[in-house]
Amino acid sequence: MRKSLFLLPLLLSASPALAQQAPQLPRELTDPATAARLAGTVHALTYALLNMRVGEIQAAVEGRQATPEERNLTVGDIARREYVAAGIRTGPDRPVVRQSPRQIHISV
Numbered sequence: 778m779r780k781s782l783f784l785l786p787l788l789l790s791a792s793p794a795l796a797q798q799a800p801q802l803p804r805e806l807t808d809p810a811t812a813a814r815l816a817g818t819v820h821a822l823t824y825a826l827l828n829m830r831v832g833e834i835q836a837a838v839e840g841r842q843a844t845p846e847e848r849n850l851t852v853g854d855i856a857r858r859e860y861v862a863a864g865i866r867t868g869p870d871r872p873v874v875r876q877s878p879r880q881i882h883i884s885v
Contacts, residue, residue, distance in 0.1 A: 827853035 805811055832850030836843035 827851065827856070831855070 829852050830849065831852055832847035833843040835850070836847055
């Protein structure tokens with residue numbers, strides 16, 4: 778009895794939401810070409826961000842002159858250092874899991 782008294786208001790309040798039609802997305806958002814352009818744009822922005830030089834800024838924040846090596850330091854270099862310090866392997870030497878589709882099917 779208590780359960781029905783609790784669920785009844787929830788069911789009544791949810792009925793208008795269920796009666797509404799789902800919104801239709803514009804054709805531009807569902808077009809595969811738009812997704813491909815967006816992926817290319819995100820790739821370009823990521824590349825630009827990782828290659829941004831920040832060594833001189835880091836030295837200025839620390840209140841000292843940047844060394845010649847630091848002048849070429851990028852965001853990607855700093856990220857790689859942190860990955861190495863954390864023990865995370867990146868690049869082509871990282872381990873790759875290779876299983877045949879049959880082995881994957883058997884394990885599931």
